[in-house]
Amino acid sequence: MKKKKAAAARSPAARAPGRPRSDASRAAILKAAYQILRESGFAKFTVEGVAARAGAGKATIYRWWTSKGTLAVEAFMVAIAPRMDAVRESASPLADLRKQVHLAAAIYRGRAGQLVRELIALGQADSDTGKLLLSDFLEPRRKAALTALRRAYAGGELRREIDIEVLADVLWGPIFHRVLINRASINKVFIDKLLDVVLQGAATGAHVSRPSPG
Amino acid sequence: MKKKKAAAARSPAARAPGRPRSDASRAAILKAAYQILRESGFAKFTVEGVAARAGAGKATIYRWWTSKGTLAVEAFMVAIAPRMDAVRESASPLADLRKQVHLAAAIYRGRAGQLVRELIALGQADSDTGKLLLSDFLEPRRKAALTALRRAYAGGELRREIDIEVLADVLWGPIFHRVLINRASINKVFIDKLLDVVLQGAATGAHVSRPSPG
Amino acid sequence: MKKKKAAAARSPAARAPGRPRSDASRAAILKAAYQILRESGFAKFTVEGVAARAGAGKATIYRWWTSKGTLAVEAFMVAIAPRMDAVRESASPLADLRKQVHLAAAIYRGRAGQLVRELIALGQADSDTGKLLLSDFLEPRRKAALTALRRAYAGGELRREIDIEVLADVLWGPIFHRVLINRASINKVFIDKLLDVVLQGAATGAHVSRPSPG
Amino acid sequence: MKKKKAAAARSPAARAPGRPRSDASRAAILKAAYQILRESGFAKFTVEGVAARAGAGKATIYRWWTSKGTLAVEAFMVAIAPRMDAVRESASPLADLRKQVHLAAAIYRGRAGQLVRELIALGQADSDTGKLLLSDFLEPRRKAALTALRRAYAGGELRREIDIEVLADVLWGPIFHRVLINRASINKVFIDKLLDVVLQGAATGAHVSRPSPG
DNA sequence: ACTTAACCGAGACGGTACGTCTGGTCTTACA
DNA sequence: TGTAAGACCAGACGTACCGTCTCGGTTAAGT
Numbered sequence: 001m002k003k004k005k006a007a008a009a010r011s012p013a014a015r016a017p018g019r020p021r022s023d024a025s026r027a028a029i030l031k032a033a034y035q036i037l038r039e040s041g042f043a044k045f046t047v048e049g050v051a052a053r054a055g056a057g058k059a060t061i062y063r064w065w066t067s068k069g070t071l072a073v074e075a076f077m078v079a080i081a082p083r084m085d086a087v088r089e090s091a092s093p094l095a096d097l098r099k100q101v102h103l104a105a106a107i108y109r110g111r112a113g114q115l116v117r118e119l120i121a122l123g124q125a126d127s128d129t130g131k132l133l134l135s136d137f138l139e140p141r142r143k144a145a146l147t148a149l150r151r152a153y154a155g156g157e158l159r160r161e162i163d164i165e166v167l168a169d170v171l172w173g174p175i176f177h178r179v180l181i182n183r184a185s186i187n188k189v190f191i192d193k194l195l196d197v198v199l200q201g202a203a204t205g206a207h208v209s210r211p212s213p214g
Numbered sequence: 215m216k217k218k219k220a221a222a223a224r225s226p227a228a229r230a231p232g233r234p235r236s237d238a239s240r241a242a243i244l245k246a247a248y249q250i251l252r253e254s255g256f257a258k259f260t261v262e263g264v265a266a267r268a269g270a271g272k273a274t275i276y277r278w279w280t281s282k283g284t285l286a287v288e289a290f291m292v293a294i295a296p297r298m299d300a301v302r303e304s305a306s307p308l309a310d311l312r313k314q315v316h317l318a319a320a321i322y323r324g325r326a327g328q329l330v331r332e333l334i335a336l337g338q339a340d341s342d343t344g345k346l347l348l349s350d351f352l353e354p355r356r357k358a359a360l361t362a363l364r365r366a367y368a369g370g371e372l373r374r375e376i377d378i379e380v381l382a383d384v385l386w387g388p389i390f391h392r393v394l395i396n397r398a399s400i401n402k403v404f405i406d407k408l409l410d411v412v413l414q415g416a417a418t419g420a421h422v423s424r425p426s427p428g
Numbered sequence: 429m430k431k432k433k434a435a436a437a438r439s440p441a442a443r444a445p446g447r448p449r450s451d452a453s454r455a456a457i458l459k460a461a462y463q464i465l466r467e468s469g470f471a472k473f474t475v476e477g478v479a480a481r482a483g484a485g486k487a488t489i490y491r492w493w494t495s496k497g498t499l500a501v502e503a504f505m506v507a508i509a510p511r512m513d514a515v516r517e518s519a520s521p522l523a524d525l526r527k528q529v530h531l532a533a534a535i536y537r538g539r540a541g542q543l544v545r546e547l548i549a550l551g552q553a554d555s556d557t558g559k560l561l562l563s564d565f566l567e568p569r570r571k572a573a574l575t576a577l578r579r580a581y582a583g584g585e586l587r588r589e590i591d592i593e594v595l596a597d598v599l600w601g602p603i604f605h606r607v608l609i610n611r612a613s614i615n616k617v618f619i620d621k622l623l624d625v626v627l628q629g630a631a632t633g634a635h636v637s638r639p640s641p642g
Numbered sequence: 643m644k645k646k647k648a649a650a651a652r653s654p655a656a657r658a659p660g661r662p663r664s665d666a667s668r669a670a671i672l673k674a675a676y677q678i679l680r681e682s683g684f685a686k687f688t689v690e691g692v693a694a695r696a697g698a699g700k701a702t703i704y705r706w707w708t709s710k711g712t713l714a715v716e717a718f719m720v721a722i723a724p725r726m727d728a729v730r731e732s733a734s735p736l737a738d739l740r741k742q743v744h745l746a747a748a749i750y751r752g753r754a755g756q757l758v759r760e761l762i763a764l765g766q767a768d769s770d771t772g773k774l775l776l777s778d779f780l781e782p783r784r785k786a787a788l789t790a791l792r793r794a795y796a797g798g799e800l801r802r803e804i805d806i807e808v809l810a811d812v813l814w815g816p817i818f819h820r821v822l823i824n825r826a827s828i829n830k831v832f833i834d835k836l837l838d839v840v841l842q843g844a845a846t847g848a849h850v851s852r853p854s855p856g
Numbered sequence: 857a858c859t860t861a862a863c864c865g866a867g868a869c870g871g872t873a874c875g876t877c878t879g880g881t882c883t884t885a886c887a
Numbered sequence: 888t889g890t891a892a893g894a895c896c897a898g899a900c901g902t903a904c905c906g907t908c909t910c911g912g913t914t915a916a917g918t
Contacts, residue, residue: 025891043339046878047878047879047880048878051892056890057890057891058879059880059889059890059891059892060889062879068879118339120335120338121334121335121337121339123335124331124332124334124394125332134397138395163407166388166404166411169398170384170408173386173387173390173391174380174383174384174387174388175387176390176391177383177386180338180394181334181348181352182383184383193377194383197380197381197412197416199415200414201413201416202411229910230866230867231867231910231912232865232866232909232910233868233908233909233910235868236868236909239868260899261900261901262899262900263899271870271872272870272871272900272902273871273901273903274870277868277869445861445915445916445917446862447861447863447916448914448915449863450863450914453864470767471767474905475906476904483865484865485865486866486906487864487866487909490906491864495905496904496905546766548763548822548823549763549765549767551763552759552760552762553684553760553763558825562823562824566823591835594816594839595839597816597819597826598812598815598816598836598840600819601815601819602808602815603815605811605819606811606815608762608822609762609776609818610776611772622808625804625808625812625840625843626812626843627843628844629838629840629842629843629844630839630842657884659885659892660883660885660891660893661895662894663894663895664883664894667894667895689874689875690872690873691873698895699898700874700898701878701894701896702894702895702896704875704876705894858917860916861914861915861916862913862915863913864911864913865911865913866909867909867910868907868910869906869908871904871905871906873905874901874904877899878897878899878900880895880896881895881896882896883895885890885891887888887889887890
């Protein structure tokens with residue numbers, strides 16, 4: 001992530017000189033980092049603590065991550081991201097969108113919600129961390145929503161004058177608002193109401209296509 | 215603010231024994247705190263720095279504020295809050311709402327935007343700070359919006375099945391989303407589009423009452 | 429001790445105006461001070477602690493004592509000094525001297541020994557304290573010894589060329605040396621040996637007049 | 643000095659892992675500490691000040707010294723102790739003793755006298771400091787005197803019934819008494835009188851072996 | 857009885873230093 | 888060259904006391 005080195009790859013035998021990076025070490029560090037995050041939250045997340053639990057040196061951590069924030073973000077993503085990409089495309093883009101948002105909200109309701117809270121907070125103070133979290137975690141989710149919205153737009157399900165970019169913010173914004181500011185619940189009922197209001201304002205017909213409420 | 219002691223209550227003039235709190239000191243501390251926040255942001259905001267600039271002792275700060283976060287929030291509010299209450303009620307609640315949101319966005323576009331970003335971030339780590347910021351700054355703004363929405367609801371301008379609480383989150387959420395996460399601009403065009411989408415989804419007729427776009 | 433005011437004295441009825449000093453308060457402060465010294469030593473002796481235990485205000489303490497050291501010294505003396513003046517003059521000045529030294533050593537072996545240690549230490553850092561301790565406590569003991577020595581000298585019991593002042597230091601010095609530096613025991617055997625050596629070096633005949641060793 | 647860890651012991655070349663202690667840092671700290679002691683005395687001797695002047699971190703100081711007292715003692719000794727070991731053995735142990743005592747008194751008359759005063763005082767409050775000062779500075783001087791006394795005793799120059807240990811206290815005690823308590827001068831005349839009285843009391847013949855008073 | 861002045865308890869104040877903690881860098885020996 | 892270990896600088900943290908100050912209220916003597 002920090003250094004590139006033209007990516008070996010030329011031939012199967014081509015290798016950089018010196019001892020190669022230890023993947024065992026990298027994995028141990030990320031695992032220890034995530035464990036600490038999960039057990040104690042970011043407040044007790046210290047580089048020394050991670051190094052000690054991983055049996056690694058602090059210098060090794062700083063060689064591969066620019067700051068403790070970027071380490072925390074990467075550790076979080078390795079553990080969490082896979083769970084968020086579970087929605088597959090169907091014939092109805094708006095239905096896909098609903099599923100995506102419900103899934104994310106479900107995840108944010110749990111332990112992961114507290115972690116994103118803290119990571120977003122960290123991103124305000126440390127720009128490396130903020131950029132990494134945005135580009136590698138938050139932006140991809142938004143992109144997925146944008147894709148669905150674009151398909152719906154192309155399929156004529158959204159009003160012509162709608163700004164898709166704005167619509168994406170209108171969808172995700174209230175969720176983070178409740179997570180970060182309100183601390184109000186983001187339960188299923190809320191998500192449904194949110195989707196209803198937003199799609200009501202954006203959709204063409206009255207057919208907001210909410211699935212039967214069971 | 216910190217201790218109550220059952221309030222003596224004998225007469226309205228009852229006073230605690232001992233030297234009373236110095237208002238000059240309190241004011242100097244808040245002023246110094248705000249100056250540092252404005253000049254250098256929260257990164258360089260230290261209790262030692264505030265004490266030194268205010269000509270106060272650190273102990274005095276810790277006597278009256280539980281953490282540096284609560285001090286920062288209070289200093290911010292003393293300086294900023296007055297500017298946000300400038301919207302007076304008119305005959306049209308939805309027009310009032312538009313004005314409120316535009317005004318807040320205008321303020322958040324400036325220096326204050328960075329400060330709320332940092333204070334909200336701080337509130338994630340320190341619950342005292344988070345509660346204070348919410349109860350004394352963020353919640354009052356949301357309440358103002360709720361009041362306008364309720365008036366509109368009562369006046370039949372909003373659809374019967376709308377949940378007003380959700381609607382408030384849908385209005386403010388996207389703004390904070392851009393401030394905290396996207397870092398996308400919250401310019402007037404965006405705010406107008408936001409209001410259009412949201413009120414389109416919530417209003418009864420097609421009359422979304424956007425003022426003529428000049 | 430702190431203020432003089434021309435010493436009343438003009439007539440038996442002359443008095444300063446205003447509320448007179450409260451003796452109850454003075455006594456409570458000295459008592460509390462001594463209790464803390466005895467229970468916890470000088471390490472935990474704080475003016476705030478004394479004021480709290482005495483039910484007095486800190487200002488009251490600083491009105492009558494220049495520093496916490498002088499308070500400690502006075503509290504110590506009020507409690508200890510009376511025990512040290514118990515030796516009455518007899519026909520044999522050197523025997524009196526022996527009794528004085530043995531008595532002082534006995535007292536220094538106990539709790540009081542630790543307190544003088546700490547007070548002498550304090551006197552090194554704070555000159556008010558040092559002067560007070562010297563003039564009101566240590567010097568008077570030395571003076572008593574000097575008086576006995578002078579009587580012995582006048583009675584021809586000491587060699588003509590002896591310097592009495594030096595002799596006093598030679599008597600007391602080793603005791604404080606053990607209390608402050610060595611931490612070696614100042615038991616009766618040591619005191620006797622000390623007296624033997626010193627008086628052997630100073631007395632005229634071989635008659636060092638040690639009482640029968642029972 | 644602080645941790646031992648059973649000393650590896652495998653071979654004389656065994657070393658602890660990790661970065662070794664920086665001698666440059668240690669030397670800079672001791673130097674800065676002594677400079678501050680010499681310039682301002684112990685009153686203005688603060689760990690923060692030492693760290694700042696040495697260009698060291700406070701943590702580094704606390705890693706290697708248990709308290710500011712032990713740091714002060716070590717800094718003092720590194721600078722002063724060499725000057726006190728300048729007396730070489732001659733044929734006359736009592737003459738050596740006289741020289742030792744005169745040399746020490748000469749040193750204590752200067753700046754070092756104030757420092758030992760303050761360090762001894764400090765040793766009363768902090769037992770680590772007291773023990774270190776005693777074992778590494780005061781006791782060795784006393785040992786040197788004891789050695790000379792033992793030689794004199796073996797040579798028949800001291801009376802059979804004399805307790806050498808007591809005699810050492812009788813020699814050094816009065817000097818510290820004047821330094822710590824009296825604040826009386828420890829000039830050459832005093833030291834000579836002191837030695838005369840003490841050796842008169844301890845020596846066998848009348849030959850107290852004072853060098854001709856020129 | 858009324859005024860005046862110094863007293864008193866309480867506790868907030870500015871200030872200084874404490875000893876702890878963590879972030880990020882540097883220096884060893886070994887692999 | 889990478890790694891574990893751990894010492895290093897830097898600097899903020901929150902605490903503890905110092906000695907001073909500012910309240911409201913008390914207690915005499917002098918009017």
